[in-house]
Amino acid sequence: MKISVTASIAVKISVAASLATLAGAAVAASNPHRACCAALAADTQLHGKVFAPNSTQYDAQLDTYYSANAAQHAWCMVLPESTTDVQATVKILTKEQCPFGIKAGGHSAWKGSNGIAQGVTVDFGYMNATSYDPETGIVSIQPGARWGSVYEFLNQYDVTVVGARTSVVGVGGFTTGGGYSFHSNSHGFACDMVVNWEIVLADGTIVNANSKKDADLWKAQKGGSGNLGFVTRIDQQTVNGTQLWGGFTSYDLSERDIVFDAYLAFVEATVENSPDQIIVALYYDFTGFSIRSIMTNNQGIANTPAFDVFLSLPNISSTVTSGPESEIIPQFTGPTPLGLYANWFTGMATNTLEALTIIDELHHEYAGKMQAAAPTSNFSTLIEFQPVTNTMVDNSDKRGGNVLGLERVVADGPVLMWLVSLTVDTEENQEIILPIAQEFVAAINQQEQAAGHFIDWVYLNYAWGDEKPYSYYGQANLDLLETVSHKYDPKGVFQKLRQTGFKFS
Numbered sequence: 376m377k378i379s380v381t382a383s384i385a386v387k388i389s390v391a392a393s394l395a396t397l398a399g400a401a402v403a404a405s406n407p408h409r410a411c412c413a414a415l416a417a418d419t420q421l422h423g424k425v426f427a428p429n430s431t432q433y434d435a436q437l438d439t440y441y442s443a444n445a446a447q448h449a450w451c452m453v454l455p456e457s458t459t460d461v462q463a464t465v466k467i468l469t470k471e472q473c474p475f476g477i478k479a480g481g482h483s484a485w486k487g488s489n490g491i492a493q494g495v496t497v498d499f500g501y502m503n504a505t506s507y508d509p510e511t512g513i514v515s516i517q518p519g520a521r522w523g524s525v526y527e528f529l530n531q532y533d534v535t536v537v538g539a540r541t542s543v544v545g546v547g548g549f550t551t552g553g554g555y556s557f558h559s560n561s562h563g564f565a566c567d568m569v570v571n572w573e574i575v576l577a578d579g580t581i582v583n584a585n586s587k588k589d590a591d592l593w594k595a596q597k598g599g600s601g602n603l604g605f606v607t608r609i610d611q612q613t614v615n616g617t618q619l620w621g622g623f624t625s626y627d628l629s630e631r632d633i634v635f636d637a638y639l640a641f642v643e644a645t646v647e648n649s650p651d652q653i654i655v656a657l658y659y660d661f662t663g664f665s666i667r668s669i670m671t672n673n674q675g676i677a678n679t680p681a682f683d684v685f686l687s688l689p690n691i692s693s694t695v696t697s698g699p700e701s702e703i704i705p706q707f708t709g710p711t712p713l714g715l716y717a718n719w720f721t722g723m724a725t726n727t728l729e730a731l732t733i734i735d736e737l738h739h740e741y742a743g744k745m746q747a748a749a750p751t752s753n754f755s756t757l758i759e760f761q762p763v764t765n766t767m768v769d770n771s772d773k774r775g776g777n778v779l780g781l782e783r784v785v786a787d788g789p790v791l792m793w794l795v796s797l798t799v800d801t802e803e804n805q806e807i808i809l810p811i812a813q814e815f816v817a818a819i820n821q822q823e824q825a826a827g828h829f830i831d832w833v834y835l836n837y838a839w840g841d842e843k844p845y846s847y848y849g850q851a852n853l854d855l856l857e858t859v860s861h862k863y864d865p866k867g868v869f870q871k872l873r874q875t876g877f878k879f880s
């Protein structure tokens with residue numbers, strides 16, 4: 376039995392919007408660069424689903440991007456409502472040789488990660504339904520859904536999913552890029568729990584890729600992001616229970632070393648399939664620096680022995696509590712304002728005190744430089760330390776493997792994945808501050824290298840546009856991506872016409 380719900384956005388095409396669409400299409404037809412939009416708008420299947428600039432739907436979608444850098448003004452946007460719509464779209468994009476971008480939840484931050492300026496944005500925002508089959512325990516999620524809506528929907532069945540740690544993040548980009556979750560120690564990445572991908576290929580064919588059929592595509596899509604086709608449905612094995620214990624605990628900055636030591640020891644002591652996870656976050660804004668931890672237990676069990684050291688540390692405040700994921704995760708989400716100038720960078724280092732200290736000290740130095748360069752700017756920086764552990768990678772392998780290439784990375788034990796996030800209030804201030812942030816990131820890599828702590832791996836879902844995550848995934852995985860791409864997309868549509876996101880080639 377399948378039970379389904381369509382989250383959030385009901386698709387209502389107003390008369391005014393349809394007129395705007397037609398007017399847009401007419402303009403498009405007179406401009407060779409915009410012939411693609413005219414062809415899309417003229418298609419019967421896509422009637423009322425292609426939106427030109429200044430239409431209500433187009434403007435509303437621009438407001439759904441997490442980062443203003445990514446919210447690009449496309450020639451037009453296609454908002455498919457079904458897999459058949461996606462088929463019609465890809466056939467036209469291929470026939471007309473239209474450059475295109477792929478957007479699901481729009482939470483990648485860099486310019487060119489999801490929306491496109493010189494081309495057509497295929498925006499999955501209206502394909503956001505979730506359905507569940509209690510007999511198989513499999514949840515089917517459309518790529519435009521947000522994780523918050525998925526958690527809420529699954530509460531009634533007392534199950535949850537390996538999904539994002541922030542409710543507003545989109546399912547499409549998160550899962551196809553890997554997907555680090557509060558369940559990653561115990562189950563692997565979100566992509567590892569995918570038992571079937573429904574994918575519309577470049578020639579319009581619909582494929583269901585799983586361990587039995589088109590298994591090469593199934594595996595390559597686990598980390599393959601937008602390289603192989605349009606993913607139109609994600610069937611994921613669920614996890615029993617909905618309870619999560621967790622929250623923020625803030626510490627005085629003078630406790631930095633003992634918090635770092637507690638983090639390192641916790642990571643080293645991670646047991647197989649552990650439900651316990653840790654993040655340490657460093658923050659800066661105009662109020663100053665702060666440090667906090669995020670402790671979680673994905674079975675909702677409070678104060679497990681793994682957290683003994685953390686729980687014994689003196690703290691300033693703590694929000695740690697238990698409840699369904701649908702209630703606890705919004706706490707981590709916070710206000711997450713849309714439309715600010717957000718920028719994310721990532722890298723890897725050894726799980727050592729020196730590696731953490733290098734980053735913290737550079738953070739103090741460069742946040743000071745940023746503040747001095749743009750004294751009136753309202754900006755913030757967030758550094759997160761989170762581990763990639765052996766049990767995460769073992770869980771990936773147990774479930775058929777993915778293309779992230781983490782096996783060699785954890786060969787000597789757990790490692791540190793760091794994230795640097797910079798959020799700036801205006802484009803003008805970003806122009807001043809971003810180059811300093813880029814120097815900061817380069818200095819991290821350079822100093823980690825000099826100290827022998829640098830690890831050459833970059834997580835696609837956190838990466839900045841120039842970080843080339845696929846170059847670290849290993850030759851065997853690149854070979855698989857190449858073979859699968861040639862087999863399922865022989866004309867290379869998703870390598871040549873797709874302009875957004877990361878390419879493996």
Ligand SMILES: Cc1cc2nc3c(=O)[nH]c(=O)nc-3n(C[C@H](O)[C@H](O)[C@H](O)COP(=O)(O)OP(=O)(O)OC[C@H]3O[C@@H](n4cnc5c(N)ncnc54)[C@H](O)[C@@H]3O)c2cc1C
Pocket residue numbers: 441477478479480481482483484488489499518538539540541544545546547548549550551552553554555556600601602604605606607711836837875876877
């Ligand atoms: C506040 C916040 C919290 C986050 N928390 C986490 C976290 O806990 N764990 C984690 O791992 N990451 C996290 N991220 C990073 C997140 O995983 C990426 O930003 C991810 O891309 C977001 O998914 P999306 O659907 O919003 O992607 P979008 O930005 O819409 O798309 C990104 C790319 O994904 C690909 N893609 C999207 N949809 C499809 C599709 N249907 N078919 C084929 N390819 C597709 C395309 O290449 C696209 O260019 C977070 C990001 C933010 C902003």
